[in-house]
Amino acid sequence: MCGFDKRLKENVEYLDELKDLAEKEGVSDKIKFITSCSTDERNVLLSECLCVLYTPENEHFGIVPLEAMAAYKPVIACNSGGPVESIKNGVTGFLCDPTPQEFSSAMANLIDDPQRAEEMGREARRHVVESFSTKTFGKRLNSYLVDIHRGKED
Structure with a gap:
């Protein structure tokens, strides 16, 4: 949930893959990708x-x-x-x-x-x-x- 590191190429590539898949499957409007969050969030x-x-x-x-x-x-x-x-x-x-x-x-x-x-x-x-x-x-x-x-x- 909160382990995304934008400095790691594989993290960025995987997030892009997931976003592309969500778009392809027609569910991107139902998904919110959260790459980092505070304890309160x-x-x-x-x-x-x-x-x-x-x-x-x-x-x-x-x-x-x-x-x-x-x-x-x-x-x-x-x-x-x-x-x-x-x-x-x-x-x-x-x-x-x-x-x-x-x-x-x-x-x-x-x-x-x-x-x-x-x-x-x-x-x-x-x-x-x-x-x-x-x-x-x-x-x-x-x-x-x-x-x-x-x-x-x-």
Whole structure:
């Protein structure tokens, strides 16, 4: 959503490809390409959407799915890389093969049942707080350090 770098030739070329595709498909009037946004703008966008699509394949852990889930939004992402660790398939979002058919099916699922999207959003928020908050990480780190210390004493 906010990772565009105009200094990178591949970023500029890819954006141009997407704009051309939107024009070719006749949907350019329905799409707004946002290449950079502030935290406030991101928060407004998250508050207004039904869900978040995260399309990178084999991406590193990634903060986008966590930000979306923290904002009570289910995430539709590729079934590879970081999202496999952060998204509970069918509970906090959907993990899909990287095909238009799978992504569109997951989107239709939420569009057809906005109540389910809302429930998944609540579960997503709960999951982020329980599994990825600073407090949770701190407790886990402390536990690991205590275990290491105990192991050295034995």
